[in-house]
Amino acid sequence: xxxxTQSSRYLVKRTxxxxxxxxVQDMDHENMFWYRQDxxxxxxxxxxxxxxxxxxxxxIPEGYxxxxxxxxxxxxxxxSASTNQTSMYLCASSPAGGLVYxxxxxxxxxxxxxx
Amino acid sequence: xxxxTQMEGPVTLSEEAFLTxxxxxxxxxxxxxFWYVQYPGEGLQLLLKATKADDKGSNKGFEATYRxxxxxxxxxxxxxxxxxxxxxxxxxxxxxxxxxxxxxxxRLFVKA
Numbered sequence: 001x002x003x004x005t006q007s008s009r010y011l012v013k014r015t016x017x018x019x020x021x022x023x024v025q026d027m028d029h030e031n032m033f034w035y036r037q038d039x040x041x042x043x044x045x046x047x048x049x050x051x052x053x054x055x056x057x058x059x060i061p062e063g064y065x066x067x068x069x070x071x072x073x074x075x076x077x078x079x080s081a082s083t084n085q086t087s088m089y090l091c092a093s094s095p096a097g098g099l100v101y102x103x104x105x106x107x108x109x110x111x112x113x114x115x
Numbered sequence: 116x117x118x119x120t121q122m123e124g125p126v127t128l129s130e131e132a133f134l135t136x137x138x139x140x141x142x143x144x145x146x147x148x149f150w151y152v153q154y155p156g157e158g159l160q161l162l163l164k165a166t167k168a169d170d171k172g173s174n175k176g177f178e179a180t181y182r183x184x185x186x187x188x189x190x191x192x193x194x195x196x197x198x199x200x201x202x203x204x205x206x207x208x209x210x211x212x213x214x215x216x217x218x219x220x221x222r223l224f225v226k227a
Contacts, residue, residue: 004158040219041219042204042217042219043159043220048213090159092158092159101146101215103151103161103164104159104161104215106158108156108157108158109157
């Protein structure tokens with residue numbers, strides 16, 4: 001069964017810490033995405049990557065960075081965590097589709113609390 | 116720009132009731148349209164899709180028809196179950212295809 005795996009389901013960190021969220025997919029997908037999900041705001045795209053070492057800013061990249069050193073792994077980094085980054089974080093992947101859209105496959109999410 | 120508008124929730128129904136969740140969109144051209152579902156404690160998963168006008172997508176008893184004239188893609192199910200309790204997202208690909216534009220999501224509660 002195809003899978004997107006996020007390293008933690010729940011995470012608690014302190015303000016100012018550097019936080020790493022890891023995501024691994026086993027489907028050999030080219031595209032990977034990081035979203036945050038907040039009540040009343042839906043899903044908001046933070047960053048995405050369409051190839052190894054490539055990254056593109058999404059709608060809310062401020063305060064975040066990403067790393068994609070291998071095709072199967074996409075890391076989200078909170079450089080200096082703040083309380084307004086408390087949220088549910090979702091990772092997703094999709095195959096390269098060219099002009100044909102390919103649906104995304106999601107992990108189960110990481111619920112991050114910044115104290 | 117491209118956008119998706121869903122009816123606000125939560126929607127609360129009794130088991131075996133009929134479900135409609137409205138979705139309208141604004142887009143350049145005629146993109147594929149999707150419904151994703153998020154069960155409690157899980158990520159999103161694709162529920163159904165339609166790739167062109169008048170197509171009907173269906174899965175697990177859910178259906179949605181791509182209506183070009185009304186720019187709509189309403190989700191329907193004839194008889195809901197408690198296990199259908201989840202958040203439902205209407206979505207379409209952004210122009211250029213890399214990104215997905217999601218609606219705000221509609222939470223459904225089904226009571227036994």
